[in-house]
Amino acid sequence: MPKRSDLRHVLVIGSGPIVIGQACEFDYSGTQACRVLRAEGLRVSLVNSNPATIMTDPEFADATYIEPVTPEYIEKVIARERPDALLPTLGGQTALNAAVALHEAGVLDKYGVELIGANIDAIRRGEDRQLFKDVVAAAVLRAGIVDTPEEAATMVPRSRVCHSLDEVRATVAELGLPVVIRPSFTMGGLGSGMAHTPEQLERLASAGLQASPVHEVLVEESVLGWKEFELELMRDRKDNVVVVCSIENVDPMGVHTGDSVTVAPAMTLTDREYQRMRDVGIAVLREVGVDTGGCNIQFAVHPATGRLVVIEMNPRVSRSSALASKATGFPIAKIAAKLAIGYTLDEIPNDITRQTPAAFEPTLDYVVVKVPRFAFEKFPGADAELTTTMKSVGEVMALGRSFPEALNKAMRSLETPRAGFWTKPDAYATVEEALAALRTPHDGRLYTVELALRLGATVEQVSEASGGIDPWFIDQIASLVELREEILNAAVLDERILRRAKRAGLSDAQLAALRPELSGEDGVRAMRHRLGLRPVYKTVDTCAAEFAASTPYHYSSYDAQTEVAPSARPKVIILGSGPNRIGQGIEFDYSCVHAVQALRSNLLGRNKQTAAEGDDLAPGAVGAEGAPAAGGYETVMINCNPETVSTDYDTADRLYFEPLTFEDVLEVYHAEDSSGRAAGGPGVVGVIVQLGGQTPLGLARRLAAAGVPIVGTSPESIHLAEDRGAFGALLAEAGLMAPAHGTATSFEEAKQIADEIGYPVLVRPSYVLGGRGMEIVYDDATLRSYITRATDISPEHPVLVDRFLDDAIEIDVDALVDATGDVYIGGIMEHIEEAGIHSGDSACALPPITLVSADIAKVRAYTEAIGRAIGVRGLLNVQYALKDERLYVLEANPRASRTVPFVSKATGVPLAKAAARIMLGATIAQLRAEGMLASTGDGATLPLDAPTSVKEAVLPFRRFRRTDGKGVDSLLGPEMKSTGEVMGIDAAFGHAYAKSQAAAYGSLPTQGRILVTVSNRDKRGMIFPVKRLADLGFSIIATEGTAEVLRRHGVECDVVGKHYQEAMRNAVSLISSGEVALVINTPQGSGARQDGYEIRVAAVAADIPLITTIPGAAAAVMGIEALIRGEMAVRPLQELHAALRASSVPPSPVR
């Protein structure tokens, strides 16, 4: 049954911005889907507001709409595109919700759009908790897995709806404690909780009954501490079903699977239990009615009785399915897209074996471990206990030939201060402390497991204390504790022990920490290489070597036989960016993927003619100008982030799923270089470190010192830009201004600098990304406290103290610099918020909305001077502050920045691709001639009628609670806190800004009440925007001081309260009761910036727009005006880019 012939045009919905719980795995899946659908000859339209995604690159769809993923905007796209079908299962919950809303609003019917890959009833059955329980019971009965309805009822957590305390008590007598109490019909799970004791039960149940408007609570059996498993299933329209992967959570039930350490395949199930789980999963999938595509089902298993219950299902591609795809080599999203258009599993070939079909179940001869990455350090005060609410911001995956090997690789992939066991001082001194710590699930719990075992706890004690981690996993960690003893006690570290240590996945650095006499990591490596101990590289092949694999997707292991195929082609290694974290996310993966696309031989997005020329090139051939031509390289990707497009085995010629540590990268380099040379080729001709963010950049100097050919900006030049003293000298020599600054290694030094340059000052550690540890300090006391907290200060890593420029306009520039010193400005972005808010958290506009041509000329001159002085080859990002017509250089980063994808989308120029070419020798002139860059002009000379693009940050405050249960403050500052971004693009700023807000937070209001409370210094700046809002018909409520100033300007407003306490109480209750449409709250410019905390937290909780700066308020006014003025239009990127190209060539002489 081949593909459906009635589908010609499919609309794909992406997942929007990266948020906690919904990250770049949906770019990976969406990109695959778009690729597949276009290869099948279908027209693809796409809606996604996230500019940092590969899927929104114009070559991945026929019509790419960077518009809010909301029913309103999707309807506009549908009206314009008139697709035959909508595919909503690859864009996470966001896309699925949008599809349901479009269905309910009758939009799909109105335009005759068929939902494919999902159906509304199946989505509902999967999502409604009670409905789903009934579905499970019906499914297992129908499939004959159980014989009676009573048995079927035990396949889900048992529960009963109760209307009185007596009923609750009777139910608990049956179910036993603990139980979960869930009041019916309360918002956001208000009043639910777990009762472990009779006292807690009484309290929770009576409060719950009271909180529920219908005096009803659901009392549910707790599965806390049960073993947790997931299955990834796929079904086609002929009802063929395969289980792609089983996943076992090391952290038992109670910790969100996204926050759990997980393992594939399941490790502690016999075949009987596994097959029963498989039978149940398939039965549920059928009963729910997922017609085609993937689904994820979560199970809990009682550790002592083996009772199996079904917890939930996701009738769509999910984070776990991305993990499963990377873990097995079975591309779930790609296959889901093919199934959606009518293919069946047996008609789709397995990409990896090419000989066998996709209608099979992958089998693994290795172990996969995923470990989550948290960012609690970004949210001081946030409760770090792991619960059923996901809090991690990223994850790493590692593969090994054993669980310990994979676990150790995963732990060092995380790039946390602890780089695996034993690399930092122990957190606890006694076994009692360690066991006590295990009782609260926390980040790095396996470190505590190891420590507890080492301090003498038994496997059973650790399992009990941890609330149910399976003894098998604990015993595997115990094997590492034993190995550690052996390593410590050996008279000499001989080959036998060293080999065992490496087979267990220990790094050279871990061994060096245990054996100080070996002169550190370098000493261990030297000894290891002397002994000929190097890793081999195995292949992920879906079939445990039963069939030959054609896809070079590798992982290292200290085993006997390597599978790296010799190749004589010149190779370029691209180092990825590791786990997503705040400050280093998908934007860097985007640039890495672009480098691959630019250098890979069979290039995507190039026209046929150049592609053919590229393919004809002999290895190492150079272009006419003496630089290597596009393509012709064998691209080698190294990364450890399973969510990304870069770790799709379809992206680079070769993929190494490896930690991004010096040791692991050096070994891959060696394997690729030596096998390339053995094949008679040049081996590795370049390693790219400037696209993956701080992770690869941090390795550059050591790699270069080890003889690895770093291409692009040299490690010395990178250091020049990072080193404050050297960079200051460079600026001085070029005659450029920077805020007065100094570096300090003590409070006294810092105070001296502050006294000289005057408060406020901006303090931060050197070598960081995302403004980690950056603060604005207004007085000596705060400065002292900052220095005390910054524990890692040393002469190599001093604290930087800069004068903070109040009220300056911040400007961000991305530029290309080539070996001839030619500079191409990619784009100039003007921040909406004033300087002092981290650029990653600040909204910005491109082209700059208030800069005049003299400013732009100055920015260009500065950027050119800096690029040349540093010696940049590739990308350069510079941040400036413009104050009183003076331009200050805040910092320069000779690397891809977070804004590269945004600039590329806004201007239609692939900056990262160009950078990769420049790094390998191309010149800007050459790239202009090729058409990759504009033939004349650049991103600073956009025509006046060019559309305006606005980038807005998306912040995760709603995810976090303080330990006292209250929300965390949502104030912005110099430390980055956003997890992702959106883009709004339209003809004028107001429209673009309104779209960006709709995409990030839901639409700006067009009517209602606005609560205004601003600091004294902002009172003047507030008047105009607030007056305008009043004129537009909003009613204003304000705190007393703010109201006074507004009234003086003729703005009618209500006062919320006289005293601070009263005002806050009233404001919070107005916000919480839904009577406020927008909050404008700016904190005092100095001091603790704590005032207004209650208002901000309430606004975040109520999910209404919250504006904390005056420039932000002004922008919001323009956005609101645009919304009120009328219809927002949508336009595909392809059209916008074509218009840009048309208007920029030839450049208008008038301008």
Place this chain on the structure above:
Amino acid sequence: MARSDAILVLEDGTTFRGEAYGAVGETFGEAVFTTAMTGYQETLTDPSYHRQVVIQTAPHIGNTGVNDEDDESERIWVAGYVVRDPARRASSWRATGDLEERLRAEGVVGICGVDTRALTRHLRERGAMRAGVFSGDAAALDVADLRERVLASPPMVGADLSAEVSTPRPYTVEPVGEHRYTVAALDLGIKRNVPRRLAARGVRTHVMPASSTLDDLLATSPDAVFISPGPGDPATADHAVELARSVLQRRIPLFGICFGSQILGRALGFGTYKLVYGHRGINQPVLDRTTGKVEVTCHNHGFAVDAPLDRRIATEFGDVEVSHVCLNDNVVEGLRCFDVPAFTVQYHPEAAAGPHDADYLFDRFKELIEGAPAHA
């Protein structure tokens, strides 16, 4: 625990060094790999693995220990066991013992710490071949001598092993619930789950020794005959083939699995041949050509029936077609007779280990019995 050295020697001279696992000593057999990730206990106790040195591609073996419920026969049958990483401790609420202790108790010589993936790739490219596992003192012997001993061990081609694995005397497995049918099962290496799956459908199964005559089978008054899976070269199974022919001639409903499928193939006049490295795993896609549906199935076969896929074939017993094929390599996985009540599959609908997708074949068997005219 300190393990002694061990070495695995293939007949082509390739060696893999590792450490002793299970019993210490030496053993010989045909080296084959299974790609199943679960079900090592079922694998070890499956008689079809008799005289084979089984390599587990799944790296961690023994995690769930052993229990009293999952054996597929009364003993471990594998001749030798090759794993990468044995569990140090068993973790399962059903575990009653430790796998390695059981291997030792049953004298099964194994080796661990081997690059099982390299070994698997070697066998994939060169084909299944004889191997020896030597541990303890034997591991220190000259490799050339060890290889001579491997070459002196009997090959799988031409091996008649049915008598070695079959039950010495008949026994009966009673139905669950009401007795509806009686089946005489010729035991050439039967797994416990076959009579269990039949029992669930009201079948009383008389499990009969391999040497049983037609009269022995008929003495049980069977409604149907089942020919079991088992080890060895089907080309040697002349007695079973003759039995099958007699059953077909009497139009007694016949169902065969795996070795039993090869027996029926031969009875119908088809040849059998040895696959390069066989199918052993629980993830194999089989297409049921009558429904067009794909099932994920358990396989354990080194030989296959040689029959054309593209047409009905006229045989002495009427028309026959290939009903099931493996989608990986188009190997014949099932035969269906049109004119006599008989069908077989080359794979394992009884699973254990493996998915239950093919369980419907036992229903088909029941329907075959129900549809068949009463017979003598």
